[in-house]
Amino acid sequence: MTNALEIEGLTKTYGDGFQALKGIDLHxxxxxxxxxxxxxxxxxxxxxxxxxxxxxxxxxxxxxxxYDTDTHLSDAKLNLGVVPQEFNxxxxxxxxxxxxxxxxxxxxxxxxxxxxxxxxxxxxxxxDKRNTPARMLSxxxxxxxxxxxxxxxxxxxxxxxxxxxxxxIELRRSMWTFLxxxxxxGTTIILTTHYxxxxxxxxxxxxxxxxxxxxxxxxxxxxLQQLSLETFVLDTEKTLDSAPELNxxxxxxxxxxxxxxxVEKGQGLNQVFVELERLGIKxxxxxxxxxxxxxxxxxxxxxxxxxxxxxxGAA
Amino acid sequence: xxxxxxxxxxxxxxxxxxxxxxxxxxxxxxPPAVTMTLYFIIFGNLIGSRIGEMGGFxxxxxxxxxxxxxxxxxxxxANVVSSFFxxxxxxxxxxxxxxxxPNWVILAGYVCGGMARGLGIGLIVTxxxxxxxxxxxxxxxxxxxxxxxxxxxxxxxxxINAMLATKFDDISIVPTFVLTPLTYLGGVFYSIxxxxxxxxGVSMANPILYMVNGFRYGILGVSDVNPFVSLxxxxxxxSVLAFIALRMLERGKGxxx
Numbered sequence: 001m002t003n004a005l006e007i008e009g010l011t012k013t014y015g016d017g018f019q020a021l022k023g024i025d026l027h028x029x030x031x032x033x034x035x036x037x038x039x040x041x042x043x044x045x046x047x048x049x050x051x052x053x054x055x056x057x058x059x060x061x062x063x064x065x066x067y068d069t070d071t072h073l074s075d076a077k078l079n080l081g082v083v084p085q086e087f088n089x090x091x092x093x094x095x096x097x098x099x100x101x102x103x104x105x106x107x108x109x110x111x112x113x114x115x116x117x118x119x120x121x122x123x124x125x126x127x128d129k130r131n132t133p134a135r136m137l138s139x140x141x142x143x144x145x146x147x148x149x150x151x152x153x154x155x156x157x158x159x160x161x162x163x164x165x166x167x168x169i170e171l172r173r174s175m176w177t178f179l180x181x182x183x184x185x186g187t188t189i190i191l192t193t194h195y196x197x198x199x200x201x202x203x204x205x206x207x208x209x210x211x212x213x214x215x216x217x218x219x220x221x222x223x224l225q226q227l228s229l230e231t232f233v234l235d236t237e238k239t240l241d242s243a244p245e246l247n248x249x250x251x252x253x254x255x256x257x258x259x260x261x262x263v264e265k266g267q268g269l270n271q272v273f274v275e276l277e278r279l280g281i282k283x284x285x286x287x288x289x290x291x292x293x294x295x296x297x298x299x300x301x302x303x304x305x306x307x308x309x310x311x312x313g314a315a
Numbered sequence: 316x317x318x319x320x321x322x323x324x325x326x327x328x329x330x331x332x333x334x335x336x337x338x339x340x341x342x343x344x345x346p347p348a349v350t351m352t353l354y355f356i357i358f359g360n361l362i363g364s365r366i367g368e369m370g371g372f373x374x375x376x377x378x379x380x381x382x383x384x385x386x387x388x389x390x391x392x393a394n395v396v397s398s399f400f401x402x403x404x405x406x407x408x409x410x411x412x413x414x415x416x417p418n419w420v421i422l423a424g425y426v427c428g429g430m431a432r433g434l435g436i437g438l439i440v441t442x443x444x445x446x447x448x449x450x451x452x453x454x455x456x457x458x459x460x461x462x463x464x465x466x467x468x469x470x471x472x473x474x475i476n477a478m479l480a481t482k483f484d485d486i487s488i489v490p491t492f493v494l495t496p497l498t499y500l501g502g503v504f505y506s507i508x509x510x511x512x513x514x515x516g517v518s519m520a521n522p523i524l525y526m527v528n529g530f531r532y533g534i535l536g537v538s539d540v541n542p543f544v545s546l547x548x549x550x551x552x553x554s555v556l557a558f559i560a561l562r563m564l565e566r567g568k569g570x571x572x
Contacts, residue, residue, distance in 0.1 A: 014572065052413045055572045074316055074415040082413045088406035097334070104327025105414035107320020149410075 002066050004030045004157045004188035005051065010060030012046050012212075020046040022212040023060070028205070030065070030156075033183045034190045035199035035220075038209040039301055044192040045085060047209070048161050052082045065156060078106065081155030083146045085162045085192075091135035095126055098134060099149050106153040113152065120148040124178065140171045147175075151182075158182065160191040164198060176202055196297055200224075208297060210304045231289035232272070234259040237282035246275040260289060316415055324416045325424050332428025336394055343394070343432060344439065347386045351440045354382050355447045358504065370506045370537045375448045380531040381503030384465065386440045388498060388523065389490070391433030391466040395425050395473030396486045403477065408570055418564040422474065422557070429470030430463070437462060450534060457542055458533025464549045465526040469494075471556040478563045478570070497523045502531075507539045522548060 007026040013019045021043050028034045038044045049055030051062055053073065062069045064076035089098045096117055103113030121127045124144040129137060134145060143163060150158060160179075164172045172195075180202065183189050193199055199206060200220065207217040216223060235258050243251040243259065249272055250262045259281075261272055276283060316324070336343040355375070363374030370377055402408040411421055444450065452458060472489075480486045501523030507515050518524055519540070529545030532538035538545075563569075 049572070053571070054409055054412055056567055074417070077413065077415040078316075080413065082409075084406075084409060086406060088409045090402070090405055090407045092338070097331075101327055101331055102410055102414070104330075105324050105411060105416050107316050107323045107415070109323055 002030055003027045003063070004032065004065060005190065006061070006063040007047070007051070008061040010047065010050060010062065011058045012043075012050065012055065013058045020212050021050075021058075021060075024209065024212070024214050026207055026214060026217060028157075028188060028190055030188055031183075031186060032188055032190075032205055033180075033203045034188075035203040035206045036190060036192045036209060037196065037199060037206060037297060038192075042210045043212040044209055045161055046212075048082075048159055048190070048192065052080060052159060053077065054084075078153070079156045081150035081153065081158045083143075083150045083158070083160040083163050085165065087142050087146070089134050089142075089145065089149065092133055094131050094133055095121065095137070095145055096130040098145065099152050102149045103152045108153060116152045116154070117148070120151050124148050140167050143167055144175070147178075155187070157188045157190070160189065162192055162194065164193065164195060172198070208300055210301050213304075215300050215304055229262055229264050232261050232263060232269075233287050233289050234261060234276075234283045235285045237284050240281070244276075244279050244281060246272060246279075249275065316417070321417070321420055324414070325420050325427075328411075328416075328421065328424025329427045329431065332394070332398060332425065333431050335398055336428075336432045343390075344436065347390060347436050348439050348443060351382055351386055352443055354378070355444060359447055370508075370535070372535055372537070373448075376450075376535065377506075377531075378504055379444045379448055379450065380534045381501075381527045383437050383440050383444065384462065384527050384530045385498050385503050387433045387437040387462055387466050388469045388526070389494065390436040391429045391469040392473040392476075392490060392494060394432040395429035395470045396477045396480070396490075398428065399425055399474060399477035400480050400483070400486050403480075403570060404483075412567075412570065418561055422471075422560050422564060425474055426467055426470040429473055430466040433466040433470065434462065437466070452534055453536035454533045454542075456533075457546075458530060460546060461526060461529040461533055461542075461549070464546065464553060465530070468526075468549055468553050468556065471553060471560055474560050475556060475563065478560070478568050481569065497521050498527075500524075502527050502539055522552060525549070 005026070005028040007024060009023045009025065010021050011019070011023050012021040024043070024047065026036075026047070036044050036047065046055055050057045051064070051069075053069070062076075065079045067073075067076040067079070069076045093101070096114075099117040099121065100110065100113040103116060104110070108116070118127065121130055124147060126141060126144055126148060129141060134142065137145060143166075147160075147163065163179075164175055167175065176198070179189060179191075191199075191203070203220055205219050206223055208215045233254065239257050240253060240259060243253050245251070246261065248267065252260050254260050263269060263272065273283070359375035359378060363378070366374045368374070399408075402411075441450070476486060476489050500518065501521050502518070507518045507524070510518060525540055525545040525548045528538040528540045529542045529549070532542040532545075
């Protein structure tokens with residue numbers, strides 16, 4: 001099967017000398033739902049910007065469905081739909097015009113473009129707003145407009161850079177449902193997000209990027225199996241003065257006085273409650289401190305920062 | 316992209332540009348009509364009646380071709396520079412950059428959009444001038460060719476200005492400090508025969524002089540310069556500016572990081 005996206009040895013050095021990408025390799029299979037994760041400034045947007053021709057690369061290769069962007073840029077672009085992080089449409093144009101104009105740029109005649117615009121504006125709940133100037137839309141509607149615009153030429157690969165940033169929970173969930181449906185219908189999706197629960201809920205494969213390097217590039221399942229330790233937060237009936245000593249489980253109190261217990265993979269959670277029972281501590285509720293992917297992500301990024309510091313020190 | 320798809324992309328850009336300047340007609344179409352009417356009344360009628368003939372024609376007839384050309388030049392330039400820079404500023408230029416439209420189609424679309432406004436204004440000013448004087452056409456092909464090519468040339472100039480501009484101030488510098496002085500000194504209001512020899516020589520270095528006189532030749536049949544030299548110069552300038560604009564687009568000057 002052809003990969004939807006192949007990146008080889010991609011580097012980017014900006015004019016001020018900042019090296020945003022240090023030779024990354026990445027591949028996304030056709031039909032995949034893929035997340036590119038990383039902290040701010042890690043190189044996510046630069047990577048996607050190069051794929052979408054918004055950023056000039058310094059070196060390396062990018063292929064979209066086998067089309068090399070150096071030699072077959074037009075074919076590569078025909079297969080790509082892009083939803084950027086920032087609103088980037090003319091705020092004074094009407095919703096319908098923005099979407100049909102974008103179709104026109106792909107060479108789609110107006111009649112066909114209008115039908116496609118209607119289909120996606122209806123799917124994304126914007127049809128009633130079709131004659132409204134874009135500046136009059138709410139933030140969530142503007143995000144959906146950018147998704148409709150990106151899909152109007154029916155791309156095989158959809159790239160979304162922080163698609164749900166600043167969107168309320170209800171709308172975020174409905175966008176997830178929409179994206180999952182698009183993916184089921186065969187569209188390959190790549191997204192970057194700060195909401196790691198979003199990546200955990202939607203994606204099958206994940207790459208973690210930091211300081212311009214890919215730290216991990218694997219399936220979500222394999223990644224989560226690496227998680228050796230989880231932190232649980234327990235709300236106790238009575239406020240604790242200090243963290244109790246539980247046999248085999250490190251503990252601490254958080255800022256609100258809730259009890260945090262670290263549980264290693266393979267340790268039974270029942271044993272935590274046996275220990276608490278022994279000390280006469282009653283638990284009224286329990287939750288994980290961060291979602292599993294977030295815990296792993298934070299650990300990887302911290303380890304990378306430490307090793308980078310150590311390398312700098314050695315130099 | 317197939318030729319049909321390329322034409323669709325091109326016409327999409329042109330239609331978008333026309334939609335833009337007609338949507339804000341009070342800013343784009345009305346001001347030059349008002350300004351030129353004032354020129355006709357003050358320079359043509361009130362002052363012109365005391366000046367007498369110039370180049371064998373009454374003063375109003377003499378300045379009409381120059382004023383039409385001035386409106387065409389200013390509007391063609393202004394349309395592209397403000398539209399393209401606004402797209403850069405709002406980042407809606409990214410809509411075009413992610414699409415498969417080739418650079419030459421983007422350039423052609425913007426230039427034709429600028430020409431649509433420039434020539435539209437030219438037509439409005441021409442119709443207004445008929446209220447003040449009678450226009451006879453000496454050489455229609457020369458008149459049409461000169462005004463179309465001049466409009467294309469200044470639309471290209473506006474495009475390059477917009478590519479280089481990083482803030483709104485940058486898009487008014489060239490029109491204010493280059494375009495306006497060159498137009499006023501380009502023989503719109505006088506024949507360079509009135510100038511002393513040295514200043515006649517200096518005026519010959521002004522490219523707008525050739526365009527105004529080429530157009531004036533098309534309408535009145537008189538010109539300070541050979542009209543075919545005018546056409547040749549416009550074509551050379553168009554080739555040079557188109558080459559520069561395409562190179563800038565290829566490199567993504569000011570639009571790609």
